[in-house]
Amino acid sequence: METRRSFLTSLVLVGACSGLVSDPSRGQNPIIKPPPQIPTTQAPDSDNPAMPNPDKAILQANDKDMKKKVEQLYKLASELKDQVEKTDSTKVLNLDLMKKAEEIEKLAHDIKNRSKG
Numbered sequence: 001m002e003t004r005r006s007f008l009t010s011l012v013l014v015g016a017c018s019g020l021v022s023d024p025s026r027g028q029n030p031i032i033k034p035p036p037q038i039p040t041t042q043a044p045d046s047d048n049p050a051m052p053n054p055d056k057a058i059l060q061a062n063d064k065d066m067k068k069k070v071e072q073l074y075k076l077a078s079e080l081k082d083q084v085e086k087t088d089s090t091k092v093l094n095l096d097l098m099k100k101a102e103e104i105e106k107l108a109h110d111i112k113n114r115s116k117g
Helices: 002-021 054-086 095-116
Strands: none
Touching: 002 054, 002 095, 054 095
16 A cells, blocks of 8 residues: 555656656647748838747747646546545455556656657
């Protein structure tokens, strides 16, 4: 029982650390380059604000997605911890625990891959 708890705790920590250490620019979503600018003869208006950088918007979207996945991982790990505490695993093998652990494993793997690039 103790080894299972330590495994699950380490799984949560690895998932959280990979989400915190990740570089959103190295996600799986490709960075879309803006079309080339056509030179104009007019000076840019100082009244019009500069358009936001599309690369920055993509990075922010990747960062938001990564944070959402880490939150989901944390929620699933907390639910699994609660289920483990309620279940006497010496007498019963709970399939819900196994399914939740597999789901956590898949999500942690996805977070790891997205953080690698």
